[in-house]
Amino acid sequence: MKSTVERLSPTRVRINVEVPFDELKPDFDRAYRKIAQQVRIPGFRPGKAPARILEARLGRGVVLDEVVNAAIPAKYSEAVTSADEVNPIGRPDIEVTEIADGDHLAFTAEVDVRPEISLPDLDGITVTVDDVEVDEAAVKEELDNLRGRFGTLSGVERPAGDDDFVLLDLSATVDGEPVEEASTSGFSYQVGQGGLIDGLDEAVRGLSAGESATFTSQLVAGEFAGKDAEITAAVTAVKERELPEADDEFAQLASEFDTLDELTDDLRTRLGQVRRMEQVTQARDKVLEALVDATDVPLPESVVTAEVESRVHDAVHAFDHDDDRFTQFLDAQGKSREEFDADVRTEAERNVKTRLVLDALAEQEQVSVNDQELTERIIYQAQQYQMPPEEFVRRIQEAGQLGAVYSDVRRSKALIAAVAAATVTDESGGPVDLSDLIGSADESDESDESDAEQADAEQVDTEGASEADAAAVETAEESADADQTADDAAGTDGAGATEAEAPVQPEGGRAASDA
Template identity: 65%
Template sequence: MKSTVEHLSPTRVRINVEVPFDELKPNFDRAYRKLAQQIRIPGFRPGKAPARVIESRIGRAPILDEVVKEAIPTKYMEAVTAGEVRAIGSPEIEVTKIEDGDLVAFTAEVDIRPDITVPAFGELSVTVDDVELTDAEVDEQLDDLRVRFGTLTGADRPAEQGDFVSLDLSATVDGEAVTEATTTGLSYEVGSGGLVDGIDEAIIGLNAEESRTFTTSLVAGAYAGRDADVTVTVQSVKVRELPEPDDEFAAMASQFDTIGDLMADLRERLTRIKRMQQGVQARDKVLDALLEVTEVPLPEAVVTAEVDSRKHDAVHAFDHDDARFAEFLESEGKTMEEFDADVRADAEKSVKTQLILDSIAEAENLNVTDAELTERIIYQAQRFGISPDEYIKRAQESGQLGAIFADVRRGKALASVVRLATVTDASGNAVDLDELFGRPDENTAEAAAEDTAPAEDAVNK
């Protein structure tokens, strides 16, 4: 086989391939066996007719078509490997010549990862927020813990903000009952905002067994977007009583014997979370700095595919109803042109990020261990609420296992950049990022990959 590579642009090549017929003998053998199973020839059992008999029966053209169809993908990959072509995306293949008994020629145009010159990572410098923890934040965590151990008791008074009520609901649109909006015995925390607009204002001030009707716009169901008259009836009012924040509560709610020890632990946990948040901010800012100073020619076909994927996902939430999606954009104060521009910008940034990190991973000879790949699979499975085995099955079916591998590798590449960059907080102190990425010899760069992989969510479709 002979192949040559023409560079059409920094991001696209044309591969010219010529395959002599003597390399296609295995393909001809498989083609004859396949066709022999599909046709019936008198005097021969299925699959047993000789090649010359099959040719005399159906002609040479169908056999050549089958051979070429099977051979081209393999020969294309051989040409990519031989030419050290860093192909991305699907190729556009055109058969240019079939000379029976001599050769098959075809061309393949495909996008490639461009050559990228990245800056010295140590030259990147970013500033992140200080880690600041207030007493009020610690108190809020303690109150959340007290809520978990609180009890509900009946209140003989009108409902107030924060109360728990049992409700009956019914709704009508133009006098017609809305079945899906009718329920009884619904438990609801006043002010939580978990139901329709206006429900909290309607409930506040009602005693048990009292009702009120209000008008609101429905957001789902057959009457979505229509105004409905909703009647709410309060069946009971309960108030949450919280335990006192003392040593007895600390012993009940934690492994600590005193409230002081519990508060110290809450403070330590919150500080650790804030340091993680600071690390994530550093990661994002370093990535933005890297993108800003690195020139990357973008493969148009890859960007277009990313744009199409993002638009598909956006409209999918509206059952691919373009009119409903346009109404949603209008309600958000955005035009379709603005949406398209935003999607394009996000797609270009995503593709640029992937290309840069892939180049860094290759230059740094970064590999992904089985343990790192397993860690990512478990993380994603938990995120989607499925078992790791089910996640792997879906990834295989959607052809995304390679993308998951690439995501982890890109995460390691980004972690290597962040470690070498200069990261200081607003007070001028150097920031220790080991809590986010682990020490350099621990290979725990998993957290860095979370925002670098738009393909990942396709596994759950």
């Protein structure tokens, strides 16, 4: 087989391949066996008809189609493997250019490839993160949260105010038509917490048991997503939460400590740990941003397009892929479809650029991923999707995404190397040493769990944790959410990986016939 590579642009190549028919003999043998099993020819048992009889009965073209369609993917992969510095990151566009029967097969494959990227010196990157500060107000808030876990609710005969709990019966209509999925009864809600239905807090604040209010709000999901609904909230009970006194007796009830001072000191220590985790998150985000901003990266158009299409698909999916309803929703948010598409394009380009930079960094730092690291990432993602690890592995294998998970881990380790090499200072101007928290890209204990979760796992025995421990863990998990946001910005969600990380599968299905 002969192959040559033409560079069409910094991100795209054309591979020209010519395969002698002598190399296709195994493919012809397989084609004859396959066709023989599929046709019935009088006088021959299934699968036993000779090649010349099959060609006489079906025509040479049928055999050639089967041979070419089966051979092209393998020959394409062979050509890519033999080519120097060609790293495909998308599906190839394959065209059969010549079938000289008995002599050779020729085809071309155009495919996007990883561009050559010149990275800045990592030790030249300087970022500033917040100081580690734990003020007494934060400690008091944590103590109050812990007291809230032991609080009791009691009914009151007065209008509901902020922080009160109300039992609600909710119903909704759109143009007079009831919306079943937006209706519920006996729903417990804390006034002032927000995040449920826009306008709900204003509607129930000041209502007593037995009173109701109707207000207009926009539905964000379901059949009527994006439409205004008339929502009625009926209060059936108002309850206030009574907190236990913050004293030594409470400390003994809620923790392993004997005094309130000991409990408070422990909460202060744990908050300091959380603030350090927040420094890690900040440093990682800022180093990544600085690294990407300082790097010139030509973007493969097909990869960007795939990213855009994936994001648009996910956005419209909530509206049952009804573009008109989605456009109405955007209009209600004060954004046009054109503005949405432009924003998605910008985000897609940034994400693709980030992934390419991290991949180039991983190559430069010679980052590798071992079996333990890959297994840890798979187990963590399976937990995120609330699936057994075995089922999660089966699904990502069927979807061809195992390689994407590997890439995720590799990028995470590359980013750790960048943070370790960068200069990180706090707002006070002092150097920040994060080595005890982020480890290094060479360590084998890296997992997708955020640094906040890892640190608390070392400090807390979650099986026998006290309520004080649980409160600290909960705070750390909030930091972990921010940590996950950084992963998302780096494109490190294996289950959502785009075609850039998907295994390359040439689409040669109708190549011979098209030729």
